[in-house]
Amino acid sequence: MIAEVHAFPEDDDLAGYDVNSRMCIVTRESGSPDELIRFVAAPDGTVIADLKRQLPGRGCWVKLDRALVDKAVAKKSFARALKADVKAAADLGETVDRLLAQQLMQMMNMARKAGQFVSGSSKVDAAVRSGAALAVFHSTDAAGDGVRKIDQARKAWHLGMETEEKIPSFRLFSESEMEGVMGQNAFIHAAVLAGQAGEGVVKRAKMLEQYRSGGQSRAPGGAGQQKQ
Numbered sequence: 001m002i003a004e005v006h007a008f009p010e011d012d013d014l015a016g017y018d019v020n021s022r023m024c025i026v027t028r029e030s031g032s033p034d035e036l037i038r039f040v041a042a043p044d045g046t047v048i049a050d051l052k053r054q055l056p057g058r059g060c061w062v063k064l065d066r067a068l069v070d071k072a073v074a075k076k077s078f079a080r081a082l083k084a085d086v087k088a089a090a091d092l093g094e095t096v097d098r099l100l101a102q103q104l105m106q107m108m109n110m111a112r113k114a115g116q117f118v119s120g121s122s123k124v125d126a127a128v129r130s131g132a133a134l135a136v137f138h139s140t141d142a143a144g145d146g147v148r149k150i151d152q153a154r155k156a157w158h159l160g161m162e163t164e165e166k167i168p169s170f171r172l173f174s175e176s177e178m179e180g181v182m183g184q185n186a187f188i189h190a191a192v193l194a195g196q197a198g199e200g201v202v203k204r205a206k207m208l209e210q211y212r213s214g215g216q217s218r219a220p221g222g223a224g225q226q227k228q
Contacts, residue, residue: 024063025081026072034207036061037069037096039078047078047088049096051103058082064210069093100211101173104204105181107197108137112185116198119187121146128153128167133191135168135202139175142188147171150189170205172212 023030038050040059050059060081062068070093072078078088089095111117118127127133128150136154138147154167178186192198 022061024068025060025077026068026075027063029063031061031063034203035064037064039082041082041084041086045084045086047082047086047092049092049099051099058084064207065214066093066097066211067214069096097208097211100204100208101177102181104172104201104208105178107200107204108190108192109182109185111192111195111197111201114195114197116193116195117190117201118193119185119190121150121189124150124189124191125153127191127193128157131157131161132193133167134194134198135170135192135205137187137190137192137205138169138171139173139178139186139188140171141174142171146189168202168206170209172205172208 021030022033022036024036033053038053038055038059038061039047040050040055040057042048048055053059060078062072073088073090073092076088079086108117118124124133124136128136136150138150151169154169158166175186175188192201
């Protein structure tokens, strides 16, 4: 059993923190569940991310920003927020990134099975020009010519529809990174189509991009780049 600790030193980051509210333990800003990551204490006393927000026990929240997770680890904010003698691993921020990435790629596989995910430059181009694409994806090692052709299709659709909304574009994984989770479904260019699974892909892609880009999703304006 994890021992309760009742006397932590006062910390400005946690002043007024309410464990029952969705308030970031670093910024003290409230947010929706999709803007925050829940963390709980595992039975072995380590801090783990509860991405599905289903694990039992006392939890705390950090905004969807890698730098803030790293800061919470460095300042030992998890122990104070959870009021328990827990330890957050130094690489917790990297672990969360990996979990978010795996979750996204698994959802891509589900969307493919549901007929809501297509790959290959010609199929992606057709999906964009027809308006069927909810979002497009490129591997980080995709050739520039292929990306530009699909971007031209995105621009043509945007101008033709005379709408402020753009089809978002993401560059989050290399082809080799995808192969470890998606196997033969790894892609160079892909598009996600309308449907519950497809919408789930877009939601998780925005979450991962937001986590990697300092709490801001750049998808609506163009392709988000994975840090190298």
